[in-house]
Amino acid sequence: MLDRAVERFGDSAYSFRKIDAGWSALSYRATRENAQAVARGLLALGIERGQAIALIAEGSPEWITSEYATLYAGGTCVPLSFRLLPEEIPFRINHSSSRVIFLSRMSLDSVLQVYGRLETHPYLVYLDNDLDYFGQRLAAAGLSLALQNGESDEMEPKGRGMGFASLRAFGYRLEDPRIEENIRKAREDDVVTISYTSGTTGNPKGIMLTHLNYYANCRDAVEAFQIPEHYKTLIILPCDHSFAHTVAIFAGLLVAMSLYFVDSRGGGMGILRNIPVNLLETEPDFLLTVPAISGNFMKKIIGGVEEKGALVAGLFKRGIEAGIAYHGDCWKRPPFSVRLKSFLPYKIAELIVFRKVRSIFGKNIKFCIGGGALLEIGQQRFFRALGLPIYQGYGLTEAAPVISTNAPGRHKLGSSGRLIPNLECRIVGEDGAEAASGEPGQIVVRGDNVMKGYYRNPEETERTLKEGWLHTGDRGYFDSDGFLIVTGREKALLISEDGEKYSPEEIEEAIVVAAETSIAQVMLYNDHRKYTSALIVADMETLLRHLGPGCVPERIIESLEGVLKNFRTRPELKSRFPAQWIPTTFGIILEPFTLDNGLMNSTSKVVRYRVEERYRELIEYLYTTEGSKPLNKRNLDTVAG
Numbered sequence: 113m114l115d116r117a118v119e120r121f122g123d124s125a126y127s128f129r130k131i132d133a134g135w136s137a138l139s140y141r142a143t144r145e146n147a148q149a150v151a152r153g154l155l156a157l158g159i160e161r162g163q164a165i166a167l168i169a170e171g172s173p174e175w176i177t178s179e180y181a182t183l184y185a186g187g188t189c190v191p192l193s194f195r196l197l198p199e200e201i202p203f204r205i206n207h208s209s210s211r212v213i214f215l216s217r218m219s220l221d222s223v224l225q226v227y228g229r230l231e232t233h234p235y236l237v238y239l240d241n242d243l244d245y246f247g248q249r250l251a252a253a254g255l256s257l258a259l260q261n262g263e264s265d266e267m268e269p270k271g272r273g274m275g276f277a278s279l280r281a282f283g284y285r286l287e288d289p290r291i292e293e294n295i296r297k298a299r300e301d302d303v304v305t306i307s308y309t310s311g312t313t314g315n316p317k318g319i320m321l322t323h324l325n326y327y328a329n330c331r332d333a334v335e336a337f338q339i340p341e342h343y344k345t346l347i348i349l350p351c352d353h354s355f356a357h358t359v360a361i362f363a364g365l366l367v368a369m370s371l372y373f374v375d376s377r378g379g380g381m382g383i384l385r386n387i388p389v390n391l392l393e394t395e396p397d398f399l400l401t402v403p404a405i406s407g408n409f410m411k412k413i414i415g416g417v418e419e420k421g422a423l424v425a426g427l428f429k430r431g432i433e434a435g436i437a438y439h440g441d442c443w444k445r446p447p448f449s450v451r452l453k454s455f456l457p458y459k460i461a462e463l464i465v466f467r468k469v470r471s472i473f474g475k476n477i478k479f480c481i482g483g484g485a486l487l488e489i490g491q492q493r494f495f496r497a498l499g500l501p502i503y504q505g506y507g508l509t510e511a512a513p514v515i516s517t518n519a520p521g522r523h524k525l526g527s528s529g530r531l532i533p534n535l536e537c538r539i540v541g542e543d544g545a546e547a548a549s550g551e552p553g554q555i556v557v558r559g560d561n562v563m564k565g566y567y568r569n570p571e572e573t574e575r576t577l578k579e580g581w582l583h584t585g586d587r588g589y590f591d592s593d594g595f596l597i598v599t600g601r602e603k604a605l606l607i608s609e610d611g612e613k614y615s616p617e618e619i620e621e622a623i624v625v626a627a628e629t630s631i632a633q634v635m636l637y638n639d640h641r642k643y644t645s646a647l648i649v650a651d652m653e654t655l656l657r658h659l660g661p662g663c664v665p666e667r668i669i670e671s672l673e674g675v676l677k678n679f680r681t682r683p684e685l686k687s688r689f690p691a692q693w694i695p696t697t698f699g700i701i702l703e704p705f706t707l708d709n710g711l712m713n714s715t716s717k718v719v720r721y722r723v724e725e726r727y728r729e730l731i732e733y734l735y736t737t738e739g740s741k742p743l744n745k746r747n748l749d750t751v752a753g
Contacts (some may be wrong), residue, residue, distance in 0.1 A: 113327060114180060117365040118144050124368050127173040130375035138173040146177045148291055149283035151184035154212065155290055157235055161186030164208040164306060168192045168223065169216035171351040171373040174239040174276050176361055178214040186294040189305045191352035194219040199687050202229040203315060204308050207568065216240050218379055224253040236273045243275045300324035306567045307354060307509050309613060318567030319509050328560035329512040330363040332532040337519045343397040344370045346390055348405060353611065354509040355483040356400055388472065395474035402484035403640050404609040406491055406502060413469055424465060431461020435497025442496060443524035443593060466499050479503055484611045485640050486598055492525045505529055506598050510582055512561040516596045527595035535559040539589055552599050555584045587721055600721045606638040606693055614693050626679035630654045633705050635723055636695055637731055645734040646695035647727055648672060649704050665751040666743060673742045697742050699730045700750045
């Protein structure tokens with residue numbers, strides 16, 4: 113794909129980084145040349161075919177070059193989030209046996225903090241230009257540079273660090289026939305990436321995606337969406353996110369896409385501050401987004417309009433309402449009378465307000481592509497009315513990741529679109545039989561985009577891949593128009609507002625243990641929310657025995673709240689669980705999860721989607737102002753009853 117892109121679009125800009133002088137471009141041709149030079153440097157470090165190389169950094173042209181360099185060197189890339197806690201890094205590096213880590217200033221200290229626990233003693237290649245800082249941090253950690261600069265003839269054997277530019281310059285001075293040899297030996301089932309995601313035991317699973325997986329998914333996604341050539345986009349998602357990885361970095365090769373990476377100078381907060389400025393500077397044709405980002409856009413748009421005064425705010429609100437009515441679900445046209453009634457207020461708002469609002473995304477913006485999670489239909493309606501539709505899709509990393517998508521001319525609000533070409537999909541019930549038309553069940557898919565398996569985890573691979581069918585763990589159905597409706601998850605995963613994922617079982621178990629029988633069961637919940645909540649099955653008999661039969665409801669709730677606040681006091685748990693997954697609030701229920709009521713299966717595991725369905729109202733209440741604090745009316749009434 114890269115070679116064909118060089119042949120077709122050679123000197124067109126592939127990727128951009130923001131520097132003091134402006135936006136610095138790297139062409140398709142230069143990307144390949146730089147990648148092969150870095151690959152020769154990697155081979156000089158002793159990297160052998162099949163070995164893993166990790167990437168822990170924000171998106172940049174250097175990120176892309178490093179990944180292609182890994183492949184030219186015959187290696188496998190391990191893309192990791194720069195937001196990982198230091199404690200989360202060693203397992204991923206050790207499990208993958210990564211021999212090199214490409215990193216940036218944003219991830220450097222996290223890696224150095226746990227470097228002594230990395231079994232492979234990996235080389236560290238620094239993607240940023242402030243090499244003095246890099247050298248100082250290495251020295252403070254007891255490490256040294258292996259390559260001082262690209263003019264060196266040899267590397268220091270005991271050194272562990274080097275700058276990306278130095279490694280690239282070093283590689284340009286070398287010749288190595290193994291680059292061409294690796295290209296000739298490459299096969300479509302060779303593993304390109306090992307992408308780690310959360311597992312049910314707390315340790316993440318390494319998803320193996322091959323050349324064929326990525327090629328098939330890029331080809332089919334481009335065919336399904338029909339993105340024109342030479343479109344520009346501002347990449348605001350991290351590159352380890354499979355959505356951005358496939359749809360931007362790799363699919364971009366097929367359509368001469370230009371990728372502008374959001375200015376990351378200033379760290380995580382700097383990224384957030386730079387997005388509005390970068391949008392105006394780059395004027396993208398479209399954006400890749402996830403619900404947390406589009407939700408933030410929506411709030412800022414509404415807030416900005418309200419600051420303009422009651423007249424503008426009223427015109428905007430009526431225009432949005434009229435636009436929602438005018439478009440309906442975007443598949444079946446609303447009745448003529450509805451469109452006629454809404455036409456005038458909608459067009460007035462478009463002329464006076466909506467065009468100006470859309471200009472904050474740049475003058476060329478046409479649409480967004482939504483992924484990463486389910487997009488709440490209110491957001492979908494809002495942006496469609498605004499004239500900036502979000503074409504929502506569905507997928508998961510194990511499918512490389514695109515399974516279905518909405519697209520211009522084939523768009524239905526509330527759905528995840530239609531299947532991409534060359535992919536089979538079935539909806540199956542708990543007995544494994546195919547569900548009746550329109551009946552929800554587990555989404556199961558088969559195609560060339562389905563992963564090779566989980567790295568060094570044959571048991572989980574066998575449970576997830578059956579006769580080539582990927583059991584996604586997600587529930588959904590096809591509606592009468594052939595659109596996929598995703599209804600929820602069977603998987604036990606917490607997903608934060610920004611798309612980060614975490615397995616809840618260990619936290620739930622730790623809470624129950626710490627409660628010393630006053631909490632019989634607990635289920636954590638977070639589906640792209642600002643905070644994690646919990647459903648607690650309280651053992652009232654134990655609570656009353658400990659607190660005394662005459663204790664007031666407030667005291668009982670405070671006791672349960674104390675468990676959640678203090679269960680991590682044990683030394684081994686202090687740094688085990690990231691704070692974002694600790695429940696901020698909870699809802700008390702008295703009926704246990706059992707086999708009889710269908711909330712537990714035959715292996716004594718909680719059937720999470722059923723619990724969510726039964727207690728949907730309570731869960732939603734926990735995200736209201738009143739429910740956001742444990743001492744709320746619902747809990748008081750439950751305990752008092």
